Amino acid sequence: xxxxRRQAGRQLAAQxxxxxxxDTVVLALPRGGVPVGYEVARALHAALDITVVRKVxxxxxxxxxxxxxxxxxxxxxxxxxxxxxxxSVSREYLDKQIGIALREIRRRxxxxxxxxxxxxxxxxxxxxxxxxxATGGSMRVALRAARRAGPKRxxxxxxxAPPETIESLRAEVDDVVCLSTPEMFQAVGxxxxxxxxTTDDEVIRLLDVxxxxxxxxxx
Numbered sequence: 262x263x264x265x266r267r268q269a270g271r272q273l274a275a276q277x278x279x280x281x282x283x284d285t286v287v288l289a290l291p292r293g294g295v296p297v298g299y300e301v302a303r304a305l306h307a308a309l310d311i312t313v314v315r316k317v318x319x320x321x322x323x324x325x326x327x328x329x330x331x332x333x334x335x336x337x338x339x340x341x342x343x344x345x346x347x348x349s350v351s352r353e354y355l356d357k358q359i360g361i362a363l364r365e366i367r368r369r370x371x372x373x374x375x376x377x378x379x380x381x382x383x384x385x386x387x388x389x390x391x392x393x394x395a396t397g398g399s400m401r402v403a404l405r406a407a408r409r410a411g412p413k414r415x416x417x418x419x420x421x422a423p424p425e426t427i428e429s430l431r432a433e434v435d436d437v438v439c440l441s442t443p444e445m446f447q448a449v450g451x452x453x454x455x456x457x458x459t460t461d462d463e464v465i466r467l468l469d470v471x472x473x474x475x476x477x478x479x480x
Contacts, residue, residue, distance in 0.1 A: 265455040266293060266392050269420040269440075270300025276438050277388065277418055281305045284413070285386040288312045290403060291373060292459035293449075294391035299467040301390055301418065309471040310380040311464075312389065312406060313369050314399040315362035317355065319348055329402040330359050332366040333379070337406040339398060373464055377472070382410035389415070389434075393449030394422035397430055404433040421452045 263269040285307035289298025295311065302309035317328040317340070327350060328340035338359055345355070370379075387407050394400050400417070408415055416436045424442040431437055441452065450456035 263420055263453050265453060266296035266459070267300055269392065269453070270297035270390075271304065272440055273297060273390070273418055273420055273438065274301045274304035276440065277301060277305060277416070280307070280386050280388060280414075280416065282307070282386070284384075285388065286310060286380050286382060288382075288387055288389045288403070288407060290314055290389075290391040290399065291369065291464050292461065293393075295464045295467050296459060297392050297420065298390040299471065301388065302471060305388075307388070308380055309468060311370070311373055311468065312403045313366045313373075314403050315366050316399065317358045317362060319344065320350060320354055326396075326398055328355070328359075329398045330362045330366070331402045331406040332363055332370065333406045333410070336363060337402050337409065339402040339405065341398065372461060373468060375465075375469075382407060382412050384411065384413050386414045386416065387412040388418050390418050392420065393452065394419050394426050394430075395446070395449060397422075397426040401430060401433060404430065408433070421449060422446075 285305055287298045287302040287307050287309050289295045289311055291311050291313055298309055314329050314331045316326040319325040319327045327344045328338060330338045389403055389407055415434045417430055417434045418438040421441040422439050423446040427439050427442055
């Protein structure tokens with residue numbers, strides 16, 4: 262059990278110290294992954310950036326994810342082909358929903374980065390971080406987008422995830438660091454004492470702190 266995301270990030274960072282260095286970039290999935298990523302980046306003296314992923318919901322059931330999409334130089338999508346087939350989801354519907362998702366991703370990037378360009382990943386060690394993983398759909402698309410940017414090494418780092426999800430993602434990366442892989446897994450939040458929603462303001466504040474190097478501003 263983790264006290265909160267910041268504590269989880271500090272514990273995760275302790276297992277990632279071998280990646281300390283100026284060529285390391287921590288990519289956090291907003292919103293909940295950013296407090297975790299902040300602690301990792303601070304401990305590793307690494308840069309911190311975001312990778313924004315949006316779920317694609319099923320027709321009439323927006324909370325039921327049938328895929329995910331991430332923006333970038335080459336927008337990446339990952340679909341749950343079995344769910345798409347069973348629900349008879351049309352390509353027209355998928356294209357429309359992916360377009361909506363990409364527009365929201367770009368809006369969030371603008372809000373979070375204040376117009377800053379994404380950090381260059383080519384030839385660097387990239388650590389992709391979230392506060393936990395359930396099914397792995399969003400993380401898979403984030404990892405594939407990061408891989409296409411040409412990093413020297415791609416690392417997946419999370420505090421908690423089901424063992425089968427971690428195993429399914431190993432082929433996407435060069436290294437995996439996961440602090441806990443419980444068999445009885447219902448939701449990420451069950452492994453945190455404090456799992457209140459991370460706000461946009463907190464995401465912006467932590468990213469800004471890392472940009473200016475004024476870590477003392479955030480206790």
